[in-house]
Amino acid sequence: MKKTLFLALVLVLAMLVPMTAMAQATPLRFMYYIDASQAGYAEDQAIWQKFKDDNPDIDLQMEILFNEPFHEKLGAYIAGGNVPDVIYMWPSNRSSSAILHQMHLMKDLTPLMGKQFLANFVAPAINPKAQPSGYLAELPQSITYTTVMYANKKLLADNGFALPKTYAQLKAMVPRLKAKGIQVITLPDGDGWQMQSCLFSTVVGRMLGDGWVDQVIKGKAKFTDPGYVAALTFIDTMFKDGVIPRADMQLGYGDGPTLFASGKAAFIIDGDWRQGFYITDKSTGQALIPLDQQSSDFAFINFPAIPGEKFPGVVSAIQGVGLGISAAIPKGSDKEKAAVRLLQYYYSPEVQKIKLETGAFIPSLKGVTSDALEPFTQMMPKYYAGINKISYVLDGVLNPGVCNNYVNKGLQEIGLGNKTPRQVATETEKAMADWRATQ
Amino acid sequence: MARTIHGRSEERLAYWTMVLPAVLLYLLVLGFPIVISIILSVSNYNGGKMFGGEPWGIVGFQQYGKLMRDPYFWSALKNNVYIVLISIFGQLPLGFIFAYLIYRKIVKFGDFWQGVLYMPNIISVIVIGIMWAIIFSPNGVIAEIMNRIYAGSISHQITQIFNAAGGFNITDDVVRQLINASGPVAGQTFTDPPTELKEFILTYDPNNLELLKHDLVNLLGTKWTPTFLSKPDIAMLPVLFVILWCWTGLYLILFLANMQKIDGQIIEAARIDGASEGQVMSRVVLPSLSGVIVNAAILCIAGSLNSFALVFAMTRGGPARVTELLSIYMYDAAFFGTPNYPLANAIALSIVILSMILIAITKLVEKRYGGRE
Amino acid sequence: MPEPLQNQPAKRVVGVIGKAVSYVVMGLFAFMTIAPLVWLMISSFKSTTEFRLNRVGLPHIWTTINFPGAWKLGEFDKLIGNSVIYTLGATLGIIFFSILAGFAFAKIKSKATPILYGSFVLGILLSIQSLMVPLFIEVSQLDRLLTDLFRTLGILKTGQVNFFYDSRFGVLLIYIGSGLPTAIYLSTEYIKGIPYALVEAARIDGAGYFKIFRWLILPMSVPIATTVAILNITGLWNEFALINILVSKAYLKSLPLGIFRFTSNLTSDWGKQFAALVIGMLPMLLFYVGFRKQITKGVSAGAVKG
Secondary structure, eight states: OHHHHHHHHHHHHHHOOOOBOOOSSEEEEEEEEOOTTSTTHHHHHHHHHHHHHHOTTEEEEEEEEOHHHHHHHHHHHHHHTOOOSEEEEOSSSOTTHHHHHHTTOBOOHHHHHOHHHHTTBOGGGGOGGGSTTSSOOEEESBEEEOOEEEEEHHHHHHTTOOOOSBHHHHHHTHHHHHHTTOEEEEOOOTTSSHHIIIIIHHHHHHHTOHHHHHHHHHTSSOTTSHHHHHHHHHHHHHHHTTSSOGGGGGOOTTHHHHHHHTTSEEEEEEOGGGHHHHSOBTTTTBOSSOHHHHHHHEEEEOOOBOTTOSSTTOEEEEEOOEEEEBTTSOTTOHHHHHHHHHHHHHTSHHHHHHHHHTTSOOBSBTTOOOTTOOHHHHHHHHHHHTOOOEEOOHHHHSOHHHIIIIIIHHHHHHHHTSSOHHHHHHHHHHHHHHHHHTO | OGGGGTHHHHHHHHHHHHHHHHHHHHIIIIIHHHHHHHHHHTBOOOSSOSSSSSOOOBOOTHHHHHHHHOHHHHHHHHHHHHHHHHIIIIIHHHHHHHHHHHHTTSSSOHHHHHHHHHGGGTSOHHHHHHHHHHHHSTTSHHHHHHHHHHHHHHHHHHHHHHHHHTSSOOOHHHHHHHHHHHTTHHHHHOSSHHHHHHHHHHTSOTTOHHHHHHHHHHHHSOOOOOGGGGSTTTTHHHHHHHHHHHHHHHHHHHHHHHHTTSOHHHHHHHHHTTOOHHHIIIIIIHHHTHHHHHHHHHHHHHHHHHOOHHHHHHHTTOSTTTTOOHHHHHHHHHHSSSOOHHHHHHHHHHHHHHHHHHHHHHHHHHHHHOOOO | OOOOTTHHHHHHHHHHHHHHHHHHHHHHHHHHHHHHHHHHHHHHTSOHHHHHHOSSSOOSSOOOTHHHHHHHHHTHHHHHHHHHHHHHHHHHHHHHHHHHHHHHHHHSOOTTHHHHHHHHHHHTTOOGGGGHHHHHHHHHHHHHHHHHHHHHHTSOSSSBOOSSTTSHHHHHHHHHHHHHHHHHHHHHHHHHTSOHHHHHHHHHTTOOHHHHIIIIIHHHTHHHHHHHHHHHHHHHHTOOHHHHHHOOSGGGOOHHHHHHTTOOTTOOOHHHHHHHHHHHHHHHHHHHHHHHHHHHHHHHHTOOOO
């Protein structure tokens, strides 16, 4: 008996981790979101290392996760009541950010960062009304245009087509391109959110407008209204006309750009964040689309005119992701000052320039330029400049339950041919009515 | 009588010393969380800090009621039932039969088979998920093979049609034949196939028939799409097959290990008496393993109802939730969008209740039909 | 009586068909196992650009460029050690504590047994997925309590107690706890099969319970220990959901978490992803290939005679 007990004790002691002593520096817990296989990862890590080196009085404890593990961990932190000090957040009710907004768990950055600091950003980025919390809970590092039609204009020209301005022109491309083994548009919707986020939101913005969406949330309009059914029907039409293959509803998100870059699809509809996917990855020196082809062979265009649209040229856009500061930090404390310093560093022109150059995003900070930009990254701001009006992205304004389970899934089912637009509209309205009743 | 030497107190001390570590660990790791889980499932906890945050309280069994009325719950349950069925009636018998074959050396290289069939257990589910995507993707391996077959078939037909027509001779009849050969495809691409297809073909250079034929294959050929993966029930078939492949090896090892404990002489005696392998398997080996089999069945049931990682990695419950399992539904409720912990925990407890029912049934079956050890 | 001669040929045909079918089915399963692994390893030797154009075939250019990159980015050197500690430590812990408790449940009479043993059996039905968040809250609260306690007692002036959360010890505890229900169920059933006469004889000879455990039960439990090990080892090695919740510090993380950093579907770097997956798989594969003999030996060694 003695031996066993002794052994057990040894086991316990051997595994015991000594208690941590507090460092002199101010500890700052920072939860960040990036994947090691993304382009620009090494540069990103260097950014944080520099902050650590330059700020020895701050003990920056970074926890870097991605996808599910990130959302799960943050969910656990929130439930456990120890929200990290600085968090990578979405401006909308996306996953883990939802509770942060709804429960006002983050500080209001408008007074904290100061008007002078914020004046350096484009106006839509610092608009607090765009965030579910009603105040600026996170500082968007970019304005994300969720609909960009990346076009292979060389491929089109080779087949005798110009860039389309109307849907009819798009439709006319189908036979000729199909005969060459090329699909007109690829929109990978295997994960279920891309169709809504990257196309349908724009369609709703064009055919119904933000005002209507506001009414639907209040209950003064319904998803069964003819206008919404028409919007769904337009998506259905695109599948029926062969403009988007039904197979794309099961295509993985990573497969789309490959199709596009290899010339198997003439257009890919994706968000503006994707342009970084095609440029040179500095760690390997390879680019999905070679530099010399980027501007000569490709173009970013707005989605063509939709029959029956009320608001031509509208594109769905939303504040981008960014960093937020936990409301649990005592006002005026060293920790708060450290957090502010971290944000000031991250949102400084130098750091934002690095992000711009790695193709991560187009900063919302004004005046960030670089000579080292690849053509794709230069083409994107020009695309923005050509858009006169933006509309909601549906997953940013609708409650997640209805959006994920009825709007997103409904679009997939229309694409797969399993449900009709009217069916989807009816089911969506029913779920929405249930949700309205709980408000 | 000998017990008087040491006494009950020593016995009790020993008992508790041996049991306490396990009990403490159990309380720590499972006990406390399960209590919280039960409480949450009957509460109106809304996310945010669980203790010390906004107040929340017990509201009753509304979540369970909601669950009963939720069609997604029932479809997820159905999928779980499929998994239970394939596990009990697929993995166990197959594992048993394989184990028997190896044990009785009916198949050679038993060592190799044993090793290889158990290997899927070692592979991380992430790998399996990637493989699944590569194989079933519309761009994947199956797609490539099927599309080549389709292309070959329609290419053949097109060649025949043009040969019969004598080359680039585009009559209405030729067009009609082409449309028929393509099945539904022509109608999907053109609104008015006879006219439009003819117009289209006439844009081609008459001297380049090969180019026209090649392009017509693209235009009129069927493209394989994994539509079966989007239909409820049918979509589960490949998933079930992967599950079968993944876990059978585990039961093979378990059964084989226990078979090797059987006294070989009993088997020899049976064979000398003229029993066939089938009879040996069912009359001798099966009964002596009945305890192990029941244990395996219990593990199987618990595992099937809790099954998460494998299916999540392959299909994530999709597309459009057709392959969703109870555990995936629960996961989404807890971590996707606004967390709905009451719902998630209600689902978790439903799984427990269902497992208990199934295991009770298993135990009943064992009492009725069980053999001697 | 020997089988009538007429039936022999029929039996032989059935036998041959049966054998053929067996080989086919097993072969199919084996193929399904080996092919993806082989494909994965081949793909890890392709550069990312090559992979994009050539997904299924052999690489035109064999390159090992992916591995150093993946190894460095994933910081796998730190992670492998952790995975070994967690997997081995937890497995040994599960085996030890389950056989200990199994012995008590099976061989010592006590009124508490039905309740305790019953709760363990119920525990088999619980999935750790549903318990992640309460578990997290519990361990972080426990640490907070301990910190407060130690501060009051003056043992600790500043800093945090990381006894359960963010500690190797905590991870081991949780892993062991999660494997206990099944292991206790199996061990108890197994030990029930050991004749009480043996224990009684030892008691008569004056042996204390722990001596009996060490010298009688433990050696005889090698088969069930092996079974428990088989059931737990691969699961623990590949486990990522729980440990993600339980640790934040990078140097405490295990291999699967390292691999997870490469699995986004925004990935542009297939090469590194595959290299990371191969790195993740190799240890388990090598262990399995290397120790398989030991495992089968262990199972048959404990065979009870008579």
